[in-house]
Amino acid sequence: MSWNGFLAFVKDPLTEFAKGITYRLDVWGLSPELVNVIVKLLGAFVACMLSFALVILTIWVERKLYARVQDRLGPNRVGPWGIFQTVPDMIKIFTKEYITPDGADKVTYNLAPILAVSAVMLIWAVVPFAPTFFGSDINVGALYIVAVGAIGTLGIILAGWSSNNKYALLGAFRAVAQMVSYEVPMVLALLVPVLLSGTMGINSLVKAQSVWFILLAPLAAFIFFISSQAEVGRAPFDLLEAESEIVTGFQVEYSGLKFGMFFVGEFLHAFTISALFSALFLGGWRGPWAEQVPILGLAYFVIKTSIVYFFVILLRIAAPRMRIDQMLNFNWKFLVPLGLLLVMVTAVVEKLVIHYYTLWGLEFGSTNYLILRAVTHLVVNGLICVGALWLSQSFGKREPPRFDASRAVAVPPQSSESTATD
Amino acid sequence: MSSDWLYIGLFLLIVAIFPGAPILIAGWLAPRKPNPLKSQTYECGIETVGDSWVQFKAQYYIFALTFLIFDVEIVFLFPWAIAFNQLTLFGVLSGVLFIFVLFAELLAAWRKGVLEWI
Amino acid sequence: MVPLSWYLIFSAALFCIGLYGVLARKNAIAILLSIELMLNAVNVNLVAFWRYRYSEALNGQAFAVMVFAVAAAEVAVGLALIISIYRRRNTVVADDIDMMKW
Amino acid sequence: MTIEKIIFLVIAAISLGAALMVVTSRKLIHSALWLILTLFGVAVVYGILDAGFLAVAQVVIYIGAIAILFIFAVMLTRRANQDTGSQNNQYWWVAAPLSALLFGGLVWMMGSWQGYSTELPKLALEAKSGMLKQLGQLLVSPDGYVLPFELASVLLVAALIGAIWVAWDRK
Secondary structure: OHHHHHHHHHHHHHHHHHHHHHHHHOOOOOOHHHHHHHHHHHHHHHHHHHHHHHHHHHHHHHHHHHHHHHOOOOOOOHHHOOOOOOOHHHHHHOOOOOOOOOOOOOOOHHHHHHHHHHHHHHOOOOOEEEEEEEEOOOOHHHHHHHHHHHHHHHHHHHHHOOOHHHHHHHHOOOOHHHHHHHHHHHHHHOOOHHHHHHHOOHHHHHHHOOHHHHHHHHHHHHHHHHHHHHHHHHOOHHOOHHHHHOOOOHHHHOHHHHHHHHHHHHHHHHHHHHHHHHHOOOOOOOOOOOOOOOOHHHHHHHHHHHHHHHHHHHHHHOOOOOOHHHHHHHHHHHHHHHHHHHHHHHHHHHHHHHHHHHHHHOOOOOOOHHHHHHHHHHHHHHHHHHHHHHHHOOOOOOOOOOOOOOOOOOOOOOOOOOOOOO | OHHHHHHHHHHHHHHHHHHHHHHHHHHHHHOOOOOOOOOOOOOOOOOOOOOOOEEEEHHHHHHHHHHHHHHHHHHHHHHHHHHHHHHOOOHHHHHHHHHHHHHHHHHHHHHOOOOOOO | OOHHHHHHHHHHHHHHHHHHHHHHEEEHHHHHHHHHHHHHHHHHHHHEEEEEHHHOOHHHHHHHHHHHHHHHHHHHHHHHHHHHHHHHHHOEEEHHHHOOOO | OOOHHHHHHHHHHHHHHHHHHHHHOOOOHHHHHHHHHHHHHHEEEHHHHOOOHHHHHOOOHHHHHHHHHHHHHHOOOOOHHHOOOEOOOHHHHHHHHHHHHHHHHHHHHHHHOOOOOOOOOOOOOOOOOHHHHHHHHHHHHHOOOHHEEEEEEEHHHHHHHHHHHHOOOOO
């Protein structure tokens, strides 16, 4: 291998690897169409493998961090710092018996854990890891993420419904109330970067961030972060599993690896959401010399994602579970109006910015223009933020409704038809 | 059909296999000793009272309904947002009007007391 | 390349299955499900015609988007009606709801 | 037989089969689940027809919202759906030949139509998100669909308020 070839390989190993495979297959005499399919299949396989391997790591990271915050040691027996702890855990869960409850709807019951994991893995098809290494830059990427999230919600509802268990069903109902509600602000928050960049492909969105979108739209980033946590369904938004209230909700009748799959889905989702956040708002693989040396872009992306993931874990450790009415109020009375207002204001401001700044002689897309635009958006966002906080405070001062009569929380069904539980 | 969508299609296939295969393997590895007590509905050791289908409040349904309407409207906004830089001021304002109607809708539901959790 | 006629036959079949469901099912929710099938069949037709005959303008897609809105509104109101009727009369069978008043 | 044709045939067979299950299955919740499969098949058909936005919107709106609402309604009215007997009314034997007849008539009409182009037209506006941009402009331009666009918004508001009015019981 020549020096230049070696350099190219170090700069961008995956593209070179793909080139090599394409060349080999061409030599074997396969048709280019088939070669394309095979290379793409391999790429998809690698991405899925990567995501599964990552789960093993993130479980360890999370347990260790959890332990350190609570002043414990955490896993420390298997391997250095207990890093291989997940492997024996995996072996254990692989050899656990499956118990299918009576009266479960068999097909749906078995389909639900698969749906819950694959919905998360599907997001990996559009995550851009490096300038040259991204799955597919379909021109509806942002909406694709929402669609995939909807399939995940469906998996959870099916799990709760098919188990034939009261707690599971309660979990499913809560899942609808929570995941479905928080999808609205999430889509609204996604709308802002799309509006600012004029594209929906995730890789194109990264390319458009000559100024990180977290500077242009900090409120959208905030809404996206919060609502994506609710979509994942972890503390403080773990109402749908709430061990102490409805004994893990929709997963209660699952055992063995089927139960494990829900866990894998949750951990993977938390990490995937961090990756998405860093791609959408923190500039993804962007950084010095990322375009020339793609492997650097991958490094930037991983670093940014890890930082976001760290905050996700901290949030999970530190925040207590919300009450269901607080959770719904926060969504429908704070996040959704804020999101709607944000989209409206951003649209008007952006149009005015384009119109006036170019009128004043600033060239569209020049450095000065970008800086002024960012400052304008930042100021407007700050004003909205202050206004929203002021409004919510003056509303919050009002006396909350009190319930004098004690209400029945759980009534057996035969005693009264109309009394609802939960 | 562009090759981007081909990749998504292939991903769909693989993604179904990835969690499915371990579940099947585990089913083959794991012991299987079913007995009637084991497969009872799990309610912390207490016997199940009545049907598992207790009646639920319609409030959940109202939230799902509100979500449906909002979801549909926001999906309409995505083409508008993508074409934003090419739009005339009229186009931008009609999009803003669209969002404003949504906002009014939210306020109406709020006033009606639908968003209150009782 | 898939011929246009295949799409048309597919959509016709979908529409007829939906029609059968609307006419034959006795559960009101099942009837709504079948109406969804019919709306989808219409959408397939719109998009197929757009792609094969008028691909230079996007009117077909715009129409399909409008059909989405109508479908959503129909489902929202229809299901709300069914749930309300179920609450008062404890039935979801379409044939039992023929009084026009109560 | 190209790859595209095979994909289309498989998808069409799956969605039509699922559609048949929607109208014939005894348990209502299974009907709703089969409907999801049908809708997904239709989304793939949109994908084959180069309407990526519609494919994804189909999944978001139909599977993510409408199907969930259906499953929900089935759960809420479950007590009335407990009989697992025949789910057909007494006129189903009229409905079956009627829809078969309609299908036959439609196919016959298609056979007599001459407008099939022999070639799939190349998409002039395919270039990445160019198509979506055009769609967005079309939806809000005064000589396009701005009136239906705003009307759709008002229609949905009316639907929401009406539905809430109907389903909300004041205690």
